[in-house]
Amino acid sequence: MKKKGMAAVLIVGLLCCLLAVETFAANMNFSDVPENAWYRKDVEKACRLGLINGKSDKIFAPNDNMSYAEAVKLAACMNQLKIDGKVTLKNGDPWYSTYVDYAFMTGIIWQEYDWNKPTTRADYMEIFSRALPEEDFFMANDVPMGSIPDVPISHPQAGAIYKLYRAGIVQGVDSAYHCAPDSFIKRAEVSAILSRMMDETERKSFSVLEKELSDDPDIAEAAAAAINRFSADAVLPGGLEISWMYMDSEDQYAIFDADKDGEEEFMIKILNAPVSDQIEIVYDYEDGNFKPILVAFPHAMYFKDGSVITFWSHATGLEGEGFWPLTFYQYDQTRKEYVRAGSAVQWEKAMRETDYNGVAFPDEADKDKDGIVYMIYRGEDDEWDGRYVDQAEYDAWVDSFAFEEENWVDVPWQEIRQPKG
Numbered sequence: 001m002k003k004k005g006m007a008a009v010l011i012v013g014l015l016c017c018l019l020a021v022e023t024f025a026a027n028m029n030f031s032d033v034p035e036n037a038w039y040r041k042d043v044e045k046a047c048r049l050g051l052i053n054g055k056s057d058k059i060f061a062p063n064d065n066m067s068y069a070e071a072v073k074l075a076a077c078m079n080q081l082k083i084d085g086k087v088t089l090k091n092g093d094p095w096y097s098t099y100v101d102y103a104f105m106t107g108i109i110w111q112e113y114d115w116n117k118p119t120t121r122a123d124y125m126e127i128f129s130r131a132l133p134e135e136d137f138f139m140a141n142d143v144p145m146g147s148i149p150d151v152p153i154s155h156p157q158a159g160a161i162y163k164l165y166r167a168g169i170v171q172g173v174d175s176a177y178h179c180a181p182d183s184f185i186k187r188a189e190v191s192a193i194l195s196r197m198m199d200e201t202e203r204k205s206f207s208v209l210e211k212e213l214s215d216d217p218d219i220a221e222a223a224a225a226a227i228n229r230f231s232a233d234a235v236l237p238g239g240l241e242i243s244w245m246y247m248d249s250e251d252q253y254a255i256f257d258a259d260k261d262g263e264e265e266f267m268i269k270i271l272n273a274p275v276s277d278q279i280e281i282v283y284d285y286e287d288g289n290f291k292p293i294l295v296a297f298p299h300a301m302y303f304k305d306g307s308v309i310t311f312w313s314h315a316t317g318l319e320g321e322g323f324w325p326l327t328f329y330q331y332d333q334t335r336k337e338y339v340r341a342g343s344a345v346q347w348e349k350a351m352r353e354t355d356y357n358g359v360a361f362p363d364e365a366d367k368d369k370d371g372i373v374y375m376i377y378r379g380e381d382d383e384w385d386g387r388y389v390d391q392a393e394y395d396a397w398v399d400s401f402a403f404e405e406e407n408w409v410d411v412p413w414q415e416i417r418q419p420k421g
Contacts, residue, residue, distance in 0.1 A: 030060040037062070039188035045202075046191040062188035065118035069096035072109060074190075075131035076102045078197065082132055103127075122157040122181035124190075125170065129160035132197065140168040140203055142224040144253070146415030147208040148172070151179050168203030169196045177208055216264060219285045223255055223266045226290065227416055230268075237290035242270055242277050252413040258282050259293065259331040259338070260306035266290055267411065269298050275313055284336065294329060294338040304407045306331035308338065318355060320348035320372065327382075328401055341401065343377040344394065362388040 033043050043060060046052045052074075054060045076099040077087050092098035096115055103109040108130045113123070129137070143165040146152060151161050161179055164170045170193060173180045196202045207224060226237050230251075234242040250271040258265050259282070266283040280298040283290035294300075296310035303309075312325040319325065323346040329338040349361040349371040365373045365388035373388040376397055389397075 029058065030054055031058045033060050033062060037188075039192055042192040042195045042202075043188065045195050045199075052187070052191055052194060060187065062186065062191075064187050065184040066124065066187060066190055067116055068113035068119045068123070069099075069115040071119045071124050071127050071185075071190075072096065072103050072113075072115075073099040074194065075108050075127050076100075076106075078131045078194075079103075079106055079108060082136075118184040120182055121179060121185045121189075122155070122161060124185040124193075125164050125181075126157045126160040128169075128193065128197065129163045136197075136200075137163055137167045137169075139166045139228075140205060141166050142207045142228065143177075144208070144227060144414055144416055147177075149176055149178050151181055155181065157181065164193075165208075168205060169193055171204045171206055177206075218288075219255060219264055219266060222285060222288065222290065223253065226266065226268075227253055231416065236268060236270075236281065237266075237283060238292060240279075242273050242279075251416040253416055254411050254413050256411050258302050258306070258308070258411065260304065261331065261333060261336070265293070267413075268416075269413065271298055278313070280310075282338070293331075293336065296327075301403075302409050302411055303403060304409055305402065307341075307401060307403065309403060316345055318348065318352055319346040320351060323348075328403075330401075340380050340382055342379060342397070343382055344397075345375045345377075346372060347375065347388070348372050366390055368392065 030043070033040050037043075039062060043052075043062065047054065047060075055064075073096055076089060080089060080102065081087050089098055089102060092101075094115075100109070100115070109127060113119070119127075143162055145158070145162060148161065148165065151158055155161070161170075161181065165172070165177070165179075170179075172178050173183075196204070207220070229235055230242075236242065252269040252271070254267040255264050256267060257263060258267060264285070266285055267281070268283075269280045270278055278298050280294075280296050280300055281292050282294040284293050285291075294308060294310075296308075297313040299311060301309040308329040308331075310327045310329065312327070316325060325343065325345045327343040328341040330341045331337075332339045347355070347361065349366075352361075354360050361371075362373055367390040370391065373390055374394040375384055376387075376389060376394065377384045
């Protein structure tokens with residue numbers, strides 16, 4: 001209650017810092033803000049609290065674009081009010097110069113803009129993402145990097161946009177959470193954003209993860225919790241710790257029926273680590289818990305019958321350029337886990353004429369004389385019978401698993417935001 005009361009006191013101070021226009025509507029009576037407009041409540045509140053003005057007593061102009069100068073003025077006033085408890089900034093020459101200077105000095109902006117031109121939604125969000133202290137942007141929603149359809153992680157303002165989504169200050173322009181980052185921001189939208197910036201009770205709750213990835217709220221909620229823990233502590237379900245992170249996150253997750261048992265699994269792929277910690281895990285979800293049913297090096301290939309090909313983390317040094325050691329898995333419906341079906345390693349004579357134990361290349365096994373043989377480790381125990389086989393026998397073994405390209409399935413991987421630790 002104290003925090004909310006203080007916010008209310010601070011908001012009143014923004015009466016000193018309106019939008020460069022003229023009339024504050026204490027009793028809002030704008031003819032261009034219909035009773036049923038989605039933004040009416042936000043306009044009423046923003047005007048009542050002095051966050052924004054009408055163009056006149058009767059006109060609010062909800063569809064007018066906001067300029068960069070106006071956006072920076074609002075951001076500067078909010079920041080000064082929050083830090084100093086009052087707004088002392090005044091218009092300069094040109095009128096926005098004092099607000100621009102203040103914004104540069106406090107780190108709200110890092111670059112010059114074309115001040116009189118309308119600001120895009122992306123730029124507005126970037127400016128406002130630095131208008132308040134970091135603690136005011138607490139995470140309220142699960143919005144993993146890459147989950148906003150039109151804001152990939154490569155977008156220059158991605159960090160700011162995801163920050164405001166996660167804080168519940170913005171939630172997109174439609175039910176799919178599109179941001180429309182290159183469109184101009186309108187006064188009606190600004191009213192809503194101002195209200196949520198200064199009053200935490202107005203912020204929106206939603207989960208892009210649950211909405212986009214699964215119709216099952218239980219696994220979606222559990223997956224969101226697992227991703228949040230990983231993002232905060234670099235710990236995976238079951239307590240597996242990832243020891244070190246690079247600066248640019250590439251880690252991914254999915255909710256997908258990988259084993260084709262009719263139930264969705266939680267899948268996670270850790271690429272943002274040294275090779276020793278890179279890992280891909282498929283978890284069964286049962287009775288509120290995640291159980292790993294496949295643990296492999298990343299970039300596994302999944303198939304329509306639930307089978308999987310995984311690739312080793314390191315080559316042996318015997319294989320040719322076009323081959324990488326691999327392992328086949330098949331899902332056992334009775335045991336409810338993946339079972340190893342076999343592995344294969346290639347030896348190309350042109351790479352090494354002897355192996356690391358000094359054993360010569362087995363020319364007698366190379367029936368087609370192409371200088372290539374294979375070692376097949378068969379069955380769940382992954383045992384090699386000591387026999388080298390040529391290309392024809394290897395191909396026949398692979399074909400027995402129905403791993404044709406047309407049977408591949410695409411897993412709907414999505415990016416995980418950068419862990420804090």
